[in-house]
Structures are given as C-alpha cells and as structure tokens.
Amino acid sequence: SAAEKGGYEHFMAKEIMEQPKAVRDTISPRLKDGRIVLDDITLTKEEIERFSKISIVACGSAYHVGVVAKYIFEKLARIPVEVDVASEFRYREPVVNEQTLVLVISQSGETADTLAALREAKRLGARTLSIVNVVGSSIANDSDDVIYTWAGPEIAVATTKAYSTQLAVVYLLAVYFAEKLGTISQEVYASYIEELKLLPEKIEKILENKEDIQYLASKFFNVKDVFFIGRNLDYAMSLEGSLKLKEISYIHSEAYAAGELKHGTISLIEDGTLVIALATQTKLFEKMMSNVKEVKARGAMVLGLTSEDNRMIEKETDYALYVPSADEMLLPSLAVVPLQLFSYYVSSMKGCDIDKPRNLAKSVTVE
Ligand code: G6P
Numbered sequence: 001s002a003a004e005k006g007g008y009e010h011f012m013a014k015e016i017m018e019q020p021k022a023v024r025d026t027i028s029p030r031l032k033d034g035r036i037v038l039d040d041i042t043l044t045k046e047e048i049e050r051f052s053k054i055s056i057v058a059c060g061s062a063y064h065v066g067v068v069a070k071y072i073f074e075k076l077a078r079i080p081v082e083v084d085v086a087s088e089f090r091y092r093e094p095v096v097n098e099q100t101l102v103l104v105i106s107q108s109g110e111t112a113d114t115l116a117a118l119r120e121a122k123r124l125g126a127r128t129l130s131i132v133n134v135v136g137s138s139i140a141n142d143s144d145d146v147i148y149t150w151a152g153p154e155i156a157v158a159t160t161k162a163y164s165t166q167l168a169v170v171y172l173l174a175v176y177f178a179e180k181l182g183t184i185s186q187e188v189y190a191s192y193i194e195e196l197k198l199l200p201e202k203i204e205k206i207l208e209n210k211e212d213i214q215y216l217a218s219k220f221f222n223v224k225d226v227f228f229i230g231r232n233l234d235y236a237m238s239l240e241g242s243l244k245l246k247e248i249s250y251i252h253s254e255a256y257a258a259g260e261l262k263h264g265t266i267s268l269i270e271d272g273t274l275v276i277a278l279a280t281q282t283k284l285f286e287k288m289m290s291n292v293k294e295v296k297a298r299g300a301m302v303l304g305l306t307s308e309d310n311r312m313i314e315k316e317t318d319y320a321l322y323v324p325s326a327d328e329m330l331l332p333s334l335a336v337v338p339l340q341l342f343s344y345y346v347s348s349m350k351g352c353d354i355d356k357p358r359n360l361a362k363s364v365t366v367e
Pocket of ligand 1 (some may be wrong): 063
C-alpha cells in the first residue's frame with residue numbers, strides 16, 4: 001500500500017531515501033568517545049593478529065560489498081583478502097583454516113549458497129564473522145560472530161540501504177582491525193572516525209539533488225547497452241552500478257576494470273554506446289581520463305562520476321555527476337547513491353516493475 005511505501009511510489013525509492021538514517025543507525029551506536037567499539041564481536045586483538053588472511057564470501061550485491069572490502073582491508077589493515085561468490089567458494093576446495101577469518105555478508109541471512117559456504121568454512125576450521133541485516137537469521141545464528149546492519153526491513157528486490165549499511169560495517173571493521181594491528185596511526189584512526197560520522201549528511205546532500213540524476217536518466221533510458229568502467233574502488237562500484245541497472249531496467253550492462261577494456265570489451269563500443277566512467281580516485285584520475293578518451297574516440301557517450309574535487313572531468317566527458325568530497329576510501333559510500341538513483345529513474349521511465357523485477361527473488365534460498 002501507499003502507506004507502507006511511506007508516500008513513495010515504490011519501496012525502492014523509499015529505501016534509497018532511508019539511507020542517511022540507515023547508515024547513521026549502523027555507525028553511530030558503534031562510536032563511543034572517539035573510538036570504534038564493537039561490542040557485537042568477541043574477537044580479541046590477539047586473535048585478529050593471528051589471522052593470515054580474510055576470505056570474504058557472499059552473493060549478488062553483498063558480493064560487491066566484498067569487492068570494496070578487499071581494497072579497504074588490504075590498504076588499511078595490510079591483511080591479504082580474497083573474495084568469492086558463495087557458489088564458487090563452496091566447490092573450489094578453498095585454502096581456509098584456523099588462521100583464516102571468513103567474513104560472510106548477507107542482507108537476508110538466508111541465501112542458500114552463502115549459508116552453505118559459511119558451514120563449509122566452519123568445517124575447515126575457520127573463524128567466521130558475518131555482516132547480516134535480518135536478526136536471528138540462519139547465517140547470523142551459525143556464525144561465530146555477527147555484526148548487524150541496522151537498515152531495517154528491505155522490501156524492494158534490488159538492494160540499496162542494505163548495501164550501504166554493509167559497506168558502513170566494512171569501514172568500521174577495517175578501521176577497527178587496522179587500529180588493533182597498528183597499521184594506521186592514531187591520527188589517521190581519528191580522521192576516519194570523523195569522516196564516518198559525516199557520511200549520512202553527505203548521502204543526504206546527494207539525495208537532495210536527485211533531480212540532476214533524473215534528468216540524466218531521461219536522456220539515456222532508451223539505450224541498449226551500458227558499460228560501467230572504473231579502477232580500484234571505482235571498479236568495485238562499477239560492478240554494483242551495472243548490476244543495479246540490469247536488474248531493474250533490463251538494459252544490458254557490463255562492468256569493466258577500465259585498464260582491461262582494451263583486452264577485448266572495447267570492440268563493443270560503437271557510436272552512441274553509453275559508458276559510465278567512475279573516477280573518484282585521484283591517483284587514478286589521469287589513467288581513467290585516458291580510458292575515457294579511448295572510448296570517446298570510438299563514438300561512446302560518456303557520463304563521468306567523481307567527487308566535487310575533480311571538476312576537470314567535464315573536459316573529457318559529455319556529462320558529469322558529482323558527489324560531495326570525502327576521504328577517497330569512503331567515496332564508494334557516496335558514489336553508490338547516484339548509481340542507485342540512475343537505475344531507479346531509468347527503470348521508472350521504461351515502465352518496469354521496479355520493486356519486483358522479472359525472474360528475481362529478494363532472497364535466494366535454493367541452490
Ligand atoms: C538476491 C537479491 C540481491 C542480493 C542477493 C544476496 O539475488 O536479489 O539483491 O544481493 O540475493 O542476498 P543476501 O540476502 O544474501 O544479501
């Protein structure tokens with residue numbers, strides 16, 4: 001009903017708009033006196049020090065959070081991280097043992113492959129920690145430790161606020177680990193905490209300007225193919241941007257590591273192909289702009305997405321979208337929001353069933 005949707009036309013719109021609150025509810029109870037306090041988990045400093053690697057397992061968008069997490073944990077905590085989709089992890093004889101932390105990410109806590117992967121990890125002797133939204137779900141119950149995301153119930157099949165809160169927990173956990181392992185200074189630790197606190201209001205700012213994204217969606221909703229490209233964290237965001245779009249608009253889309261384009265995919269770029277170029281990472285900005293030139297030379301239309309610090313993106317791209325400035329490690333939390341809105345508006349303009357896209361289920365409880 002309209003009341004359940006809080007006055008919005010779709011649950012997806014409501015859930016996109018709930019993100020500032022969801023992220024705040026997930027982060028703020030875990031910040032006390034300028035420190036990250038994870039009362040949720042029993043892991044000690046000594047146990048964290050003994051992990052030789054982290055193995056992340058999840059499906060769908062939760063897997064994409066895992067791809068972001070790999071970059072974040074490796075950079076901040078200097079622990080090797082591998083990420084698998086759960087259906088692959090189970091059957092590849094993973095090298096997982098007592099020194100492995102298996103991090104499981106799931107909104108529902110009931111995804112069959114993810115649950116089976118968790119059980120396999122436990123059988124192999126790993127320590128397990130899950131990031132779950134549904135309290136008391138199977139994955140939460142079966143993990144050694146669980147950190148709940150406080151997104152509240154998510155109804156739309158395409159996840160938005162659950163993704164954002166999973167990412168928020170990843171940041172809390174990675175900064176927490178890094179501080180315990182001594183891989184970041186106290187100053188850097190303190191600055192991440194300040195940046196994390198600011199995330200909800202920055203998400204709010206993006207939502208206030210959603211009409212800019214609606215306008216871009218109106219330009220592109222008729223396209224046949226979309227390529228999302230990025231490097232590093234922007235590559236991880238490309239995966240989610242592409243999935244979101246194809247799930248609800250049925251437009252064929254692909255995500256590509258920008259540097260890999262020339263090894264095959266660039267052959268698909270023709271006059272008018274839409275390329276969404278994510279370029280939030282300053283160190284890689286120039287490299288991304290050369291990829292933009294490559295696709296433009298083959299006729300692509302390019303929509304660039306970056307932070308307010310990189311206004312010069314307009315020189316290379318046909319259209320540009322900006323998110324507020326933040327520490328670059330945290331920009332995925334902001335960059336995902338315009339990608340969600342873009343998919344939402346495109347799907348709406350195409351008249352698709354946004355909340356219940358064909359062939360998809362909210363939670364896949366069969367293999
Ligand atoms: C389904 C949903 C996705 C979700 C995935 C994993 O495919 O449509 O939105 O990311 O399952 O679900 P989970 O509940 O484990 O996060």
